[in-house]
Amino acid sequence: MKTELTHLISLQSIDLNIKKMDDELNVGNQDIEKREAEISSKKDEITSCTNRIEENGARRRELDAELEDGAVKIKDRQTKLMKVQTNREYQSLLKEIEDSKKSTKDKEEEIIYLMEQEENLQKKIDELTNLAQAEEGLLAEEQEKITKLTAAILSKKKKIEKSRNTQAKKIPVPLKNRYEQLRDKRNGIAIVGVTNAVCQGCFMNIPAQQYNEVLRGEDLISCPTCQRMMYFQAEAESEK
């Protein structure tokens, strides 16, 4: 059992190294994804501002046309005003002219409001465009860095995986299967040291009798709490 234990410990150390590399690769990719998402959210916002400017423009053209119609109407009523016969007709025309003028004023105010809004939207678009451009520059730099780092990690990983295969072949298949299952279930760690009767995987105490068996190292003992396989690890060693 002692040889198998040594092989398992070596395999675990290799696997932890590989896991560390995978984590590094993930961190790089996540960083890129995060940057891409931020840029894309700015671009979405730019699109939505552009759409609103277009909508405003359409509404303003509508109002311009209505203003023209209104001016024609006012002129027409003013001409009629000269020729009226009755006071009632006169009052009614006056009222129409007044209403048209009021409506003209409202439309002009709406146009001013829309133009101010468009100016602000355009300012926002310019700001967002500048930010997105700067971020795209940084992203390109980061991508270059990550690509290089990824290549370096992958080439290291390839070498390590070779030695992992060699190491894995030294372990009997049932034991290796058990190791793999534990590794899957226990966050990548299947075999752990026990220091001062404490499992270094789950940090729970190991009952005295089992601890003694771990110390002897003749049988493969599992932690009663986390089920990981255990080996004795002196205190100073665990601090490394």
Ligand SMILES: [Zn+2]
């Ligand atoms: Zn444990």
